[in-house]
Amino acid sequence: MKVFFINDSTSNHNWGDRAAAIALRKMICASGARIVGAVTEDDLKFSLLYKQRDPTESLTQKIVKQFIPPLVTKARMLIDRLLPAAGSDDMIPASWDQFESAADTVLRDPHVRSSLVKMIEDADLAVIHGDGCMVGNTRIARAELFLSYLIKKRFGKPVIMVNHTADFDHPTLRAMAENVYPLFDDVVFRDPISAQRCTSLCRGRFSADTAFLFKPVPLADWLPVAQRPTYFDVWPDTACFNPAEPYLCIGGSSIFSYNGTPQELIERVAALVTHIGSIYRGQIVLTVSDIVDQAVFRPIAQQLNLPLVGLTTPVQQAVDIIGNAQAYVGGRWHPSIFALRGGTPVVPISSKTFKMQALIEMSGLASCTFDALSIDQEKERMGQQLMSYIAQGDGLRNQLKLWAEEKSKNCWDNVTYLKQFPGSATTA
Numbered sequence: 001m002k003v004f005f006i007n008d009s010t011s012n013h014n015w016g017d018r019a020a021a022i023a024l025r026k027m028i029c030a031s032g033a034r035i036v037g038a039v040t041e042d043d044l045k046f047s048l049l050y051k052q053r054d055p056t057e058s059l060t061q062k063i064v065k066q067f068i069p070p071l072v073t074k075a076r077m078l079i080d081r082l083l084p085a086a087g088s089d090d091m092i093p094a095s096w097d098q099f100e101s102a103a104d105t106v107l108r109d110p111h112v113r114s115s116l117v118k119m120i121e122d123a124d125l126a127v128i129h130g131d132g133c134m135v136g137n138t139r140i141a142r143a144e145l146f147l148s149y150l151i152k153k154r155f156g157k158p159v160i161m162v163n164h165t166a167d168f169d170h171p172t173l174r175a176m177a178e179n180v181y182p183l184f185d186d187v188v189f190r191d192p193i194s195a196q197r198c199t200s201l202c203r204g205r206f207s208a209d210t211a212f213l214f215k216p217v218p219l220a221d222w223l224p225v226a227q228r229p230t231y232f233d234v235w236p237d238t239a240c241f242n243p244a245e246p247y248l249c250i251g252g253s254s255i256f257s258y259n260g261t262p263q264e265l266i267e268r269v270a271a272l273v274t275h276i277g278s279i280y281r282g283q284i285v286l287t288v289s290d291i292v293d294q295a296v297f298r299p300i301a302q303q304l305n306l307p308l309v310g311l312t313t314p315v316q317q318a319v320d321i322i323g324n325a326q327a328y329v330g331g332r333w334h335p336s337i338f339a340l341r342g343g344t345p346v347v348p349i350s351s352k353t354f355k356m357q358a359l360i361e362m363s364g365l366a367s368c369t370f371d372a373l374s375i376d377q378e379k380e381r382m383g384q385q386l387m388s389y390i391a392q393g394d395g396l397r398n399q400l401k402l403w404a405e406e407k408s409k410n411c412w413d414n415v416t417y418l419k420q421f422p423g424s425a426t427t428a
Contacts, residue, residue, distance in 0.1 A: 001033040001421055004123035004157075006147055007131060007140070008038040015289040016211060016334020017041065017131060019315045023210035024129055024163055024414065031418035037119035039147070041133075044140040092143045096175040103150050125185075125421065126151045130164020132254070132333065134177070135353050137170045145173075145180045152183045158421075160186040162414045163210050165333075166194040167353045168201075177201055186417040191358035207414050208407035211334050214316065215408065216323025216342040219243075232321070237298070237310030239285065246282030248386070249309075249322050249339070252293030253331030253372040254352045262295045270300050271376035272329075277304070279383050280390075282326060285309060289318065289335045327389055329382065331356055331372050340404045343397030345389035347382055349375060363403055365389075 009017035010025065028035060091109075093102040107117065120126070128148055133140040144161075152159045161184050168174040178201060181187065187204030189195040195206045216222075223244050225231065232239035241247055250273060256265055277284055286297045287309045294311055301308035309321055322328050322335055323342025330336065331349035333356065339346050340363055348356040349372040357369045367385055370378040389396060 001031075001125075001418065002036040002123045003028055003033045003418075004119055004126040004151070005035045005038040005129070006126060007041050007044060007129040007133065007144060009041045009129070009131065012041055013291045013311055014334075015311075015313070015315055015318050016332065016337075019211040019214055019319070019334055019338075020131055020163060020209060021129060022315065023213040023411075024127075026213065027210060027412060027415045028127060028418060031415045033418055033421075036123055041131075041140065044133075044143040045138070092139060092146055094142070095172055096179055099146060099149055099176075099179075102146065103154055106150065107154065120151055120155050120157065123157065125158040125160070125418075127418075128159065128161045130161050130166070132165050132353070132355065134164055134173070135167040135170075137172045141173055142176065145176045149180050149183065158185040158417075160184060160188070160417050162186070162188040163190050163207075164194070165189065165191055165353055165355050165358075166198050168198070188414050191355055192362065193354050193358040205413070208411040209334070209337055210411050210414055211337050212341060212404060212408040212411045214319045214338065214341065216320045216338070219324050222320055222324065226320070232307070232309060232313070232317070234310045234313050237288070237301075237308045239307040239309045241283045241285055241307045243321075243324060246326050247285050248276075248280065248282060248327040248329065249285045249287050249325045249335075249344075250276070251287040251289055251328065251330030251332045251335050252296060253349050254290065254292070255331065255350060255372050256296060257292035265296045266299050268374075268376040269296055270303065272379045272382065273300060273304060273306070275379040275383055276329070276386065279387060283307075285321070285325070287318070287322065287330070287335060289332050293332075327386055329386065331369075333359060337404075340400050341408070343399075343401035343404070345392075345396055345400060347386050347389070349378075349382075362407075363400060365400075 009021040012018055025035065091102060091106050093099050128144055130144065133144060135141065148159045148161065151157050166189060168177050181198065181201040184202060187202045188207045189204055190207065190209040192206045195204055198204055226243045273284065285307050286301050288294045288297050288311045291311060297308060309318065319338040319341065322338040323344055325339065325344050327347060328336060328339035328344050329347040331351045333351065336346045336359055345365060346360065348360050348367060348369045350356060350369050360367055360369060370382050
């Protein structure tokens with residue numbers, strides 16, 4: 001069974017994108033499939049495609065290209081001109097009524113026929129990793145839906161959409177979804193709110209996020225290694241703290257990139273961090289799980305002399321850090337999963353979708369989602385929620401850990417269609 005994998009985010013800067021895609025690739029292969037082609041999230045978003053080297057490019061640009069992961073380079077070669085560079089004619093349609101003509105244009109292009117079309121023809125089916133992309137009217141969302149339409153309608157191949165949140169409040173994306181979602185052979189949402197909101201579009205179902213596969217190492221096994229000096233430092237950030245002593249983690253939110261200037265956000269988040277420091281006696285560890293959080297948390301780390309777990313920290317190490325903390329305060333979906341996997345309670349702040357509230361409701365935590373854009377005004381209430389969680393101790397931790405363990409089993413439902421596909425290892 002050969003799979004064409006769309007939205008492979010294993011090389012993304014975001015901790016959660018990497019974790020979810022790494023786990024999903026593992027599940028695909030465990031289902032008896034082989035990934036024969038892949039399109040990355042960068043391809044979908046930025047059109048960073050393989051092209052002949054520009055003789056005018058700088059030495060720095062040439063050096064950077066030497067460090068592009070091989071998978072990314074391969075994907076860019078595969079889709080070639082389908083997702084052209086900024087400034088050229090975009091083959092991804094801007095609205096539903098353009099899908100048919102866009103498909104005709106794509107299939108007439110000789111470069112596409114020699115790359116993308118060949119990979120579609122070689123594959124038995126396509127797996128779309130929706131992740132958190134189905135929101136707003138972004139190019140990523142439109143590209144995923146268009147590629148799904150192209151593969152299903154023009155090549156007659158099965159296409160499944162898995163592991164995703166769907167927020168179709170934008171009318172343009174909603175119109176696309178209303179026409180494409182009924183075409184999917186399987187649809188798996190990573191939260192119940194998405195599943196409920198999309199009942200008119202498809203016969204989808206809920207399954208836990210694939211990132212639940214990641215599990216933090218038990219504290220007793222972790223400490224002999226984690227207590228070594230500089231163990232958590234990933235250049236250029238330093239994260240000097242003692243994991244044997246109580247600590248909590250504070251993270252950002254995807255909504256940070258949508259509202260407010262960095263300085264305004266820095267001041268608001270710093271007010272929250274300062275308040276937590278006044279009521280919590282343990283260590284405070286700042287976490288940067290996405291690049292938009294970096295501009296906010298680096299100045300705060302310097303200003304307040306706090307450890308910062310940086311963006312390029314390996315996923316499993318990030319899971320260990322957050323999963324062994326006393327609490328996680330933030331609006332990041334996947335770091336919250338890392339936390340819950342170890343029994344760490346989450347004090348949630350809002351995100352650009354309803355996903356944080358969905359996760360809190362799923363986990364059974366008694367909390368509202370605090371407004372990330374008024375975080376300085378929410379700090380007292382957040383502090384109260386934090387201290388309430390910590391006071392509940394091991395009882396709450398064990399409850400959350402057991403729940404998350406069940407989700408780690410349930411998340412395999414993302415690949416149920418593959419396991420039942422004719423010719424798979426499980427049906428052979």
